[in-house]
Amino acid sequence: MTKQSLRLLVVTCVVVSWAAATELARVRQKGGVHVTSSTxxxxxxxGRRLPPHSVPVVEEDPSTVWCRVKQHSTYTAGALHKGVCTVPFINAVHTFDQDFEVLVSLNGSSRVLRKPWDKYQAPPPNAVAAEHHCLLALFMAEDGTAHAGYLEPRERRAYIVRGTKVVKEESASILVEDEPLRYDLRDIKLDGLRTEVSPDEVELTSVTLLNPGSTHQRIVEPATVTVRHLVYWGRVKGTLAGRNALVISPDGEQRHLVWGDQNELDRAHQLLLEADLPPGTGSNARVLATIRKTEAPYTGKLTSIYADGGRLARTIQGLHMDQRLIELRAVYSPPFYLHNKTELDVPGLSRILYQSTTTTSTTTTTTSTTTTTETPKTKTASFPEKPQSDSLSLGVVTLFSGTVPATAPMQVYFLLSSALLFFLL
Known part of the structure; x- marks a missing residue:
């Protein structure tokens, strides 16, 4: 095995070890409820090698990061520096060079703040916890040195390591996870090689057009169909589902969506189903929808936007899903007699009612409410006249016109000639 291969193997083992021993942190919300952190x-x-995106005790010193150690079935928090985790425990300072854990940001997605606290107030919301009654705390000395430890909310005291001693402080700064108000996703690139497109056809409704009259008539029936449009940009690690998000698709269109959820952008289509029907007939009209479902991996630039105007941008990978209407089509059955349901020997008709002009897999609807789309009027389905049973023609009446056949004039001429000859004789 070469030296380069050995180095690659060691790095791979380290990455696998970090990935295998992972537990999402917990934060303390208002009222003392603990929930899982999203970032x-x-x-x-x-050892001395820090995991990627380790959270520093203070931003000015990235070499000193937060750590925790389990002592007698309980966790205590402190600072890790040069491979040694130093924590306060039962009024004494303990150091560990193994069997400790490091606080990291999921894919660099977190934004942490250090908020002031004193014994006269409750811990700030979203305080990061090593365990239920152990919140990460630090104390800034007069000389600007940061000292790490933890806050015990029930005792209203912070236990801070200062040199070789544990000092109980009545005020400190608490590490807090800041949550974004909204997201901004742009610079999206879909993976065309791994894009899957699956079309499907569904029947939305059916309407029967009837002409009970004695004359040829155009029958018009209104219909309303609602088509579900689904848009999803995936649940990406280090993000909060349910936040508002502005998504700028690859074709430049902007969409306001709910992040991490399957957005339902339903659209209502008002349709007019029309057919020219012979007297005493009817036709069944079925409205068919062609639905296209697209799934594609993507990369993009996601920016988290916070209440104070702060922004944190990073490149993410996710899965995009889009299910949209491509075409609405009306299929008319051959006309049938109303009295016995017998179909005329005429083929059925098909008319396109709506076609999408979108060529990409991105969405074309801007709201999550049901909207009404006016579709252009289509050509009327025209069927032939009903055959006339009392026709005086000498031939068979055709289905499309009901007029006298072309042989009738010769027969009339023969009868007139015979009558004239009889009169002359």
Whole structure:
């Protein structure tokens, strides 16, 4: 095995070890309820080598990061520096060079703040916890040195490591996970090689057109169909589902969606089903929809936007799903007699009512409410006249016209000639 292969194997083992020993961090919300963090996790430490996106105790010193250690079935928090995790525990300072965990940001997605606290107030919402009664805390000395430890909310005291001693402080700064108000996704590139497109045809409704009269008539029946349009940009690690998101698709269109959810952008289509029917006949009109479902992996630039105007941008990978209407079509059955349901020997007709002009897999609807789309009027389905049973023609009446056949004039001429000859004789 070459030296380069050995180095690659070691790096791979380290990455696999970090991935295997992972637990999402928990944060303390208002009222003392603990929930799972969306952007922070604890991973096993690996000596002096810091895991990617380790969270520093203070931004000015990225070499000192947050760590925690399990002591007698309970976690305590402190600072990791040069491979040694130093924590306060039972009024004494303990150090560990193994079996400790490091706080990291999921794919660099987290934004943490350090909010002031004192014993006269409750811990700030979204305080990061090592465990239920252990919140990550730091104390800034007068000389600007940061000292790490933890806050015990029930005792209203922070236990801080200062040198070789544990100092109980009545005020400190608490590490808080800041949650974005909304997201902005742009610079999207779909993976064309792994894009899957599957069309499907469904029947939305059926309407019977009737002409009970004695004359040829144009029958018009209105119909309303609602077509479901689904848009999804995936659940990406390090993001909060349910936040508002502005998505700029590859073709430049802007969509306001709900992040991490399957957005239902239903659209209502008002249709007019028309047919020219012979007297005493009817026709069944079926409205068919061609639905196209597209799934494609993508990469894009996701920006988290916070309440104070702060922004945090990163490149993400996700799965995009789009299900949309491509075409609406009306299929008319051959006319049938109303009294016995017998079909005329005439083929049925098909008319396109709506066609999408969108050529990409991105969405074309801007709201999540049901909207009405006016579709252009289509050509009327025209069927032949009903055959006349009392026709005086000498030949068989055709289905399309009901007029006298072309042989009738010769027969009339023969009768007139015979009558004239009889009169002359």
């Amino acid at each position: 922070l996790k604890w991973v096993m430490g690996m």
